[in-house]
Amino acid sequence: MAGIYLHIPFCKQACYYCDFHFSTSFKYKRELVDALVKEIHLQKNYLQGETIETIYFGGGTPSVLDESELNRLLAAIHANHTVASNAEITLEANPDDLDKAKVNALRKTDINRFSIGIQSFFDDDLLWMNRVHRGDEAESSVKRAQDAGFENITIDLIYGYPLLTDAKWKSNLNKAFELQVPHVSAYSMTVEPKTALASFISKKVYPPLNEQQSASQFMQLTDAMREKGFEHYEISNFCKPGHYSRHNTNYWRGVKYIGIGPSAHAYNGFTRQWNIPNNARYMQSVQQNIIPAEVEELTEENRLNEYIMTSLRTIWGLDLDRLNAIAGGSAPLLLKAARHHFDKGWISQHEKIIYLTQTGKLYADAIASDLFF
Incomplete structure (x- = not known):
C-alpha cells in the first residue's frame, strides 16, 4: 500500500505564521493543474506498483480547485496507479471556500474526507493570524459539510499564541466537541523564519510567544480530548476510535508515498525526494518531461x-x-x-x-x- 500527496500551491492571502510554499496569484492555476497531471504520469514508477490506499490534496489551499480540476487529477491518478476501492481521499479546505454550492459540487467527486483549516472560532484571533475566514464561517462550513453527507471530517486548531487565553482555548475545544467532528488536529503556534509573524515579533509589533503558555494549553488540550473519548494517537492528532487519518498515519509508520506538485516530498523506503518550491520552474521542468526533484539515497x-x-x-x-x-x-x-x-x-x-x-x-x-x- 502507498499514498499520494498533491501540493496545490495557491492561497487567497498569506497567513502570517505560514512558511509553506504557495502563491496568492491564481493566474497560472490551469497551467499548474496541467503540470500536476503530467507529473503524475512522470512519477508513476516511484511507488513500484504499490496499490494506492490514500490520496491527500494539501497546500496551499486545495479547496480553490473546482470540481472539474479535482476530477482531472483523480482521473490521472487512476490512469497511472491501482487505487484501492476504499481509498481515503482527503481535501484540505478553508471554511470560506465551503459554501453550499461548493460542498454539493464536491459530493460529485471521489473526495470522502475534509480537513478544514479553522484554527480558531474567534474573529480577533483569525484577524491576528491574517486568516481569510471568520468564526461564524468556521462553524457553518463544518455543518454544511455534515448536512451534505460528509462524515469523515477533521478540523485544525492552533494554540500557544498571545491572544489565546485559557478560557478562549477551552471555548474553541468545546465548539469542536459540539460540532461532533471525529478528528481534531491541534498545533502549537511556531515562529518560522522569513514569515510575517517572525518579522512582527522581531520589530515588537507582536509580542513573542510563550513556551509555558504553549505547554499549559497542550496539557489542557490532552485532558479535554481524553475526557471526550478521543484517542491521542499522535502528538498533534486526536480522533474518536477508528477515525485515524490513514494518510498521515502512514507517514508516521513508514509507508511509501509520492509527492506531486511544487515543494512536494516523496519517500519509498530507499530514497527521499523533494520537488522545486517554485511554480514557474516546476511547470517548465515538467513540460520538458523532467521530474523537478532532488533525490537523497537513504543510508x-x-x-x-x-x-x-x-x-x-x-x-x-x-x-x-x-x-x-x-x-x-x-x-x-x-x-x-x-x-x-x-x-x-x-x-x-x-x-x-x-x-x-x-x-x-x-x-x-x-x-x-x-x-x-
Whole structure:
C-alpha cells in the first residue's frame, strides 16, 4: 500500500505564521493543474506498483480547485496507479471556500474526507493570524459539510499564541466537541523564519510567544480530548476510535508515498525526494518531461533516525525489534542513550516498545534528537 500527496500551491492571502510554499496569484492555476497531471504520469514508477490506499490534496489551499480540476487529477491518478476501492481521499479546505454550492459540487467527486483549516472560532484571533475566514464561517462550513453527507471530517486548531487565553482555548475545544467532528488536529503556534509573524515579533509589533503558555494549553488540550473519548494517537492528532487519518498515519509508520506538485516530498523506503518550491520552474521542468526533484539515497543511519523521529510521536511507539531489523544491534545503543529520559519520566517501556509519557510529549523533538544515531 502507498499514498499520494498533491501540493496545490495557491492561497487567497498569506497567513502570517505560514512558511509553506504557495502563491496568492491564481493566474497560472490551469497551467499548474496541467503540470500536476503530467507529473503524475512522470512519477508513476516511484511507488513500484504499490496499490494506492490514500490520496491527500494539501497546500496551499486545495479547496480553490473546482470540481472539474479535482476530477482531472483523480482521473490521472487512476490512469497511472491501482487505487484501492476504499481509498481515503482527503481535501484540505478553508471554511470560506465551503459554501453550499461548493460542498454539493464536491459530493460529485471521489473526495470522502475534509480537513478544514479553522484554527480558531474567534474573529480577533483569525484577524491576528491574517486568516481569510471568520468564526461564524468556521462553524457553518463544518455543518454544511455534515448536512451534505460528509462524515469523515477533521478540523485544525492552533494554540500557544498571545491572544489565546485559557478560557478562549477551552471555548474553541468545546465548539469542536459540539460540532461532533471525529478528528481534531491541534498545533502549537511556531515562529518560522522569513514569515510575517517572525518579522512582527522581531520589530515588537507582536509580542513573542510563550513556551509555558504553549505547554499549559497542550496539557489542557490532552485532558479535554481524553475526557471526550478521543484517542491521542499522535502528538498533534486526536480522533474518536477508528477515525485515524490513514494518510498521515502512514507517514508516521513508514509507508511509501509520492509527492506531486511544487515543494512536494516523496519517500519509498530507499530514497527521499523533494520537488522545486517554485511554480514557474516546476511547470517548465515538467513540460520538458523532467521530474523537478532532488533525490537523497537513504543510508542506514538515515532510516534509523527517520524511524525514531516518526515512531516516538505515535501511540504505537518505537519498536526495538524493528529498530534492530533496520540495523542489527541498534536497540541496546538506543536504550543506553535513553537512560536519562527514563530517569526524568519522559519515556517509558512496555516489553519491546518505547513510548513518550504525557510530559515527554512536550519534549518530543529534543528526545528524538538525543536518540539519533
